[in-house]
Amino acid sequence: xxxxxxxxRIRRSPEEVRAAxxxxxxxxxxxxxxxxxxxxxxxxxxxxNHTSVYRRWGxxxxxxxxxxxxxxxxxxxxxxxxxxxxxxxxWAKASAASIRTAEGRALVRAVILSMPNSPQAQDERxxxxxxxxxxxxxxxxxxxxxxxxxxxxxxxxxxxxxxFYLRAIFGIDPPATGYPELLVDRLLGTTGAxxxx
Amino acid sequence: xxxxxxxxRIRRSPEEVRAAxxxxxxxxxxxxxxxxxxxxxxxxxxxxNHTSVYRRWGxxxxxxxxxxxxxxxxxxxxxxxxxxxxxxxxWAKASAASIRTAEGRALVRAVILSMPNSPQAQDERxxxxxxxxxxxxxxxxxxxxxxxxxxxxxxxxxxxxxxFYLRAIFGIDPPATGYPELLVDRLLGTTGAxxxx
DNA sequence: CGCGCTAAGCAAACATCTGTGCTTACGATG
DNA sequence: CATCGTAAGCACAGATGTTTGCTTAGCGCG
Numbered sequence: 001x002x003x004x005x006x007x008x009r010i011r012r013s014p015e016e017v018r019a020a021x022x023x024x025x026x027x028x029x030x031x032x033x034x035x036x037x038x039x040x041x042x043x044x045x046x047x048x049n050h051t052s053v054y055r056r057w058g059x060x061x062x063x064x065x066x067x068x069x070x071x072x073x074x075x076x077x078x079x080x081x082x083x084x085x086x087x088x089x090x091w092a093k094a095s096a097a098s099i100r101t102a103e104g105r106a107l108v109r110a111v112i113l114s115m116p117n118s119p120q121a122q123d124e125r126x127x128x129x130x131x132x133x134x135x136x137x138x139x140x141x142x143x144x145x146x147x148x149x150x151x152x153x154x155x156x157x158x159x160x161x162x163x164f165y166l167r168a169i170f171g172i173d174p175p176a177t178g179y180p181e182l183l184v185d186r187l188l189g190t191t192g193a194x195x196x197x
Numbered sequence: 198x199x200x201x202x203x204x205x206r207i208r209r210s211p212e213e214v215r216a217a218x219x220x221x222x223x224x225x226x227x228x229x230x231x232x233x234x235x236x237x238x239x240x241x242x243x244x245x246n247h248t249s250v251y252r253r254w255g256x257x258x259x260x261x262x263x264x265x266x267x268x269x270x271x272x273x274x275x276x277x278x279x280x281x282x283x284x285x286x287x288w289a290k291a292s293a294a295s296i297r298t299a300e301g302r303a304l305v306r307a308v309i310l311s312m313p314n315s316p317q318a319q320d321e322r323x324x325x326x327x328x329x330x331x332x333x334x335x336x337x338x339x340x341x342x343x344x345x346x347x348x349x350x351x352x353x354x355x356x357x358x359x360x361f362y363l364r365a366i367f368g369i370d371p372p373a374t375g376y377p378e379l380l381v382d383r384l385l386g387t388t389g390a391x392x393x394x
Numbered sequence: 395c396g397c398g399c400t401a402a403g404c405a406a407a408c409a410t411c412t413g414t415g416c417t418t419a420c421g422a423t424g
Numbered sequence: 425c426a427t428c429g430t431a432a433g434c435a436c437a438g439a440t441g442t443t444t445g446c447t448t449a450g451c452g453c454g
Contacts, residue, residue: 011402011449040441049403054442056401112309112366129367154372158380162359169309169362170326175351183355208419208432237411246433251412253431 012048020046021053022067030106037113039063064114069131071107076135084143084150085188091135092160092180099168108168136161151187159187209245217243218250219264227303234310236260261311266328268304273332281340281347282385288332289357289377296365305365333358348384356384 012020024046028037035041039060043050057063078094081087098104111132115125136156143150150156160183167174175182209217221243225234232238236257240247254260275291278284295301308329312322333353340347347353357380364371372379 013450014401017402038441050441051404051443052402112306125366125368129369157363157369158360159356159383162363163355165366166354166359166362169322169366170312171322172326172354186356210420211431214432235411247411248413248434249432 017046017048017052017056020048021063022070025063025067025110026071026103026106029110030102061114064110065128068107068110068114072132078135080142084139084146084148085184087139087142088156088160088184088187089180091139092164092184095164096174096180099164100173105168105171108165112169133157133161156187159183214243214245214249214253217245218260219267222260222264222307223268223300223303226307227299258311261307262325265304265307265311269329275332277339281336281343281345282381284336284339285353285357285381285384286377288336289361289381292361293371293377296361297370302365302368305362309366330354330358353384356380 021042024042025037028035028041028045037060039053040050042063043053046053053063057066075098078087078090081090099108111128115128133153136153140150140153140156151159163183164174166172218239221239222234225232225238225242234257236250237247239260240250243250250260254263272295273291275284275287278287296305308325312325330350333350337347337350337353348356360380361371363369
């Protein structure tokens with residue numbers, strides 16, 4: 001009764017494995033009591049064999065980067081509200097909601113952790129960040145197409161994006177009410193020639 | 198003359214060890230080709246035995262936290278310039294200069310890396326951040342004592358501190374000229390109603 | 395229906411990291 | 425100058441992380 005069932009092994013499809021591993025990363029990063037993030041732990045929580053993780057992703061950095069890009073694309077369905085202010089506000093509200101959840105903060109942390117000190121670190125980081133900022137660029141482009149005059153990207157980074165990152169990293173909750181409006185109004189009020197169309 | 202000199206071991210003083218290890222952390226974090234940060238590597242580069250590191254600090258997180266606080270205190274001799282604007286500008290200029298160097302960016306990265314997902318992570322992060330923000334608080338206190346009316350801490354975080362962190366993390370160099378002034382003027386110009394100044 | 399490809403699972407070797415008992419250099423103290 | 429406490433260095437053991445060779449489940453294709 002005991003011994004021989006060596007071929008009873010079940011296996012999940014590559015997509016299932018991928019999703020389970022991604023979720024395990026987020027769980028470990030957000031939920032539990034400070035367990036440190038490593039591949040054996042991730043594989044265990046995902047219920048897959050750790051060799052599958054090693055062979056598919058090769059390193060923790062690569063896995064984190066893959067997870068982050070997948071999740072960010074999946075969770076960025078933001079779209080045209082008809083005005084620059086509306087678009088920025090929608091972005092800010094989504095960000096505020098996101099960093100109130102442990103999972104949202106974990107994603108931001110993962111963005112940072114996934115960037116190693118590689119020789120081309122600077123470049124990779126910049127590139128990664130560009131992709132992350134794609135939605136902001138889209139908002140600017142749409143505004144320009146409408147005839148609006150959006151602030152330069154740098155200013156949006158400084159006044160809108162940066163506060164959310166800072167708060168996500170250090171776990172500082174944004175003010176309970178009106179925070180997205182506050183940041184957006186500050187941003188648009190000081191453009192110099194903000195004039196919504 | 199080869200073999201027997203088992204007692205030829207030389208040793209360095211605790212302070213030397215401490216300084217060497219701290220420096221090794223910064224070096225590994227900033228300089229080289231993406232080697233990952235771990236205690237054996239740090240000890241090797243510092244030229245000390247790894248057991249010394251384990252015994253003194255116990256964990257990489259603790260070592261990073263110790264290094265960060267030591268360095269930040271050492272490198273924050275900022276002081277009273279006589280006005281709120283002057284103090285903020287001095288802080289901003291020092292920050293801008295710092296994040297232009299690999300070592301400065303490494304310090305910021307270390308601040309973030311040294312914060313584990315511990316159960317009380319949220320609290321610890323907030324506390325750590327408070328200490329990091331001590332100089333900002335001082336600036337506010339001095340301003341109040343002078344009769345000036347400084348912006349609330351949250352606003353200084355959003356408009357002055359956050360941009361520097363974002364840029365340090367992602368390796369985005371600040372504009373070559375006038376950046377500290379830009380941020381400080383924006384901050385002080387919008388203290389009340391957005392239409393002011 | 396059989397073939398072959400891809401990738402998951404398994405086990406075991408291999409490498410690296412972490413921790414411990416001990417010795418001993420160095421500095422302080424009297 | 426003798427003694428003592430602290431902490432660095434050494435060697436080795438144990439735990440954990442990483443990699444490899446192999447088998448085999450699932451799936452598309454002829």
